[in-house]
Amino acid sequence: MTHERTYEPPPTGGDGWRDEIAATYRLAWPLALANLLQMLTYAVDVIFVARLGEAPLAASAIAVALFGLVLWALSGLTGAVAPLIAEEIGARAPALRPVRRATRMALWLAVLSGIGGMGLCLLLEPAMRITGQQAEIVDLAVAYNLIIVWSLVPMVINNVLRNYVSALGRPIFATAITAGGIFVNAAANYAFIFGHFGAPELGLRGAAVATIITSVATMAAYAVAIRLDPRLHRYRIFGFWWRPDWARMWQLVRIGTPIALTITAEAGIFGGAAFLMGNIGTSQLAAHTIALQVAALAFQIPFGIGQAATIRVGYFFGSGDRGGMRRAGWTAVTMGTGFMMLTALAMILMPKPLLAIYIDPWAPANAVLVGFALRYLLIAAAFQLFDGVQAVAAGALRGLQDTRVPMWIAIFSYWVPGMGTALTLGFATPLGGVGVWIGLATGLVTAAVLLLWRWHARERLGLVQRHVRGG
Numbered sequence: 001m002t003h004e005r006t007y008e009p010p011p012t013g014g015d016g017w018r019d020e021i022a023a024t025y026r027l028a029w030p031l032a033l034a035n036l037l038q039m040l041t042y043a044v045d046v047i048f049v050a051r052l053g054e055a056p057l058a059a060s061a062i063a064v065a066l067f068g069l070v071l072w073a074l075s076g077l078t079g080a081v082a083p084l085i086a087e088e089i090g091a092r093a094p095a096l097r098p099v100r101r102a103t104r105m106a107l108w109l110a111v112l113s114g115i116g117g118m119g120l121c122l123l124l125e126p127a128m129r130i131t132g133q134q135a136e137i138v139d140l141a142v143a144y145n146l147i148i149v150w151s152l153v154p155m156v157i158n159n160v161l162r163n164y165v166s167a168l169g170r171p172i173f174a175t176a177i178t179a180g181g182i183f184v185n186a187a188a189n190y191a192f193i194f195g196h197f198g199a200p201e202l203g204l205r206g207a208a209v210a211t212i213i214t215s216v217a218t219m220a221a222y223a224v225a226i227r228l229d230p231r232l233h234r235y236r237i238f239g240f241w242w243r244p245d246w247a248r249m250w251q252l253v254r255i256g257t258p259i260a261l262t263i264t265a266e267a268g269i270f271g272g273a274a275f276l277m278g279n280i281g282t283s284q285l286a287a288h289t290i291a292l293q294v295a296a297l298a299f300q301i302p303f304g305i306g307q308a309a310t311i312r313v314g315y316f317f318g319s320g321d322r323g324g325m326r327r328a329g330w331t332a333v334t335m336g337t338g339f340m341m342l343t344a345l346a347m348i349l350m351p352k353p354l355l356a357i358y359i360d361p362w363a364p365a366n367a368v369l370v371g372f373a374l375r376y377l378l379i380a381a382a383f384q385l386f387d388g389v390q391a392v393a394a395g396a397l398r399g400l401q402d403t404r405v406p407m408w409i410a411i412f413s414y415w416v417p418g419m420g421t422a423l424t425l426g427f428a429t430p431l432g433g434v435g436v437w438i439g440l441a442t443g444l445v446t447a448a449v450l451l452l453w454r455w456h457a458r459e460r461l462g463l464v465q466r467h468v469r470g471g
Contacts, residue, residue, distance in 0.1 A: 020327040024308055024335065030171035032304025034162070037178040039297045041185050041214065045207050046293060046358055048189040054286050054369075056204045059140035061289040062133065062278060065271035066124050067148055069264060070117040074152075075159040076263040077113055080256030081106035082307070083314040083398050084248075085167040087466070090318025096235055098248075099168075103237040105248040106160045109256075114153035121149045131275045134282070140204055147208035154215040161222040167311050168232060170225075177221045185214040258407035259398065265410040269418050269443055276426055276436050284433040287372030291437075294354045295380040295387075298343035302336035302388035306395025309333075313399025322464050329396035329455055333389065340388030347381035376437050383441035386448035393451040400463045402454075409450045418443020 042064075049060050084102045088095035124145045128138045162174045187197075188210030195201025202209060226232045270292065277285040309332035316324030347354065351374050355361040361370045397406050422439025425431045431438070458464055 028308035030175040034174040035300030063141040065274040073260040076259035077256040082163040086314025087318035090315035101245040110156040114156040151215040258403035262410040269414040291376035305336040306392040309395040336388040336392035340384040344381040344384035379437040390448035413447035414443040
């Protein structure tokens, strides 16, 4: 077909640093804002559940620790579609057929892996009992978990569609759709937790119902946006959805599996920290949940810049422009690091206003929780810079489709010096929860140093050479 062979210049931008900064900014800010809005969607759940009491908040925190771990891992697995799309567009824009096939197989992978992920989430109850969680917390968490697992498949599908629209230059759609999801989630939480608008009063389980409603509504919004936008619709990614392309599927699995394991290594240490906090005390666990939400909120900016780096570096990787790869990667690293310096200062200078996003830090009833949270935020401020560096450096390496060695770097960093320090200081010293957070910081610092070195050595390591594949 003639339109399949139509050539258009790849969206690599100009040849200078100023052009690269502008191009990265145009791509990164909608992605970063979408990440922030997604965190606000999660924050809505925390805000509503916190009004049910410490026990429901602690129970949901542990359930979400496992659910979020599985979701992030599967998002990494299917998110391999972004560097593949970017490479094909950089090499031979518009690359209709390769992009369509890669996206179709990513949607297949989202469904198949999502079903498997549901099975993993159902291991929550034995995991909680083995780790010695309180019986009341176990019962609440299991009831919540049995409902929220049904949102996993649509959430992973949404991740594929988000990567698709972003790699094709429409990241603002991800921003708008995520923003709309906040209102859907808030209304659904209000209805099903407290029994408004004629809905049943389900308490903590109502928050899980709200998550399902939001994920399905988001999936429908992406489908409509793709259908209505000419640039996105021309690829017809939903056409002939039943046709397999096993070569593309293998590419996704080969690139995406190390990404999933990398995310598992990082998210796993934070999720594991929730289980450690549960053994230290309920107030410490609740404080950990709130402080981690604040730190995670700040992380969404460099994470979005890292996503942009994957796409920008991927464009140049596909076109074989080594100078472009260098500019795209270092531009993103500088932007991410600079922002995290600001968030670190905010955590040091105004911690209580940050905590006020989720709870009332001045209420006497929250005094113990806030006391612990303030200590954890001080440590979070110390590792902000390194958190930004490791996120963006990993994103730049993914643009080169270099995922296997970064996976081993992450596994080592988070689980040897990271978790080792958390266990030692958290349980063998009087530091308790503070020791656990020092362990988290140790893992992030180690990962940042090693990933940044690998990006710096990319030429010497032979990472910039593209292996041409058939269309």
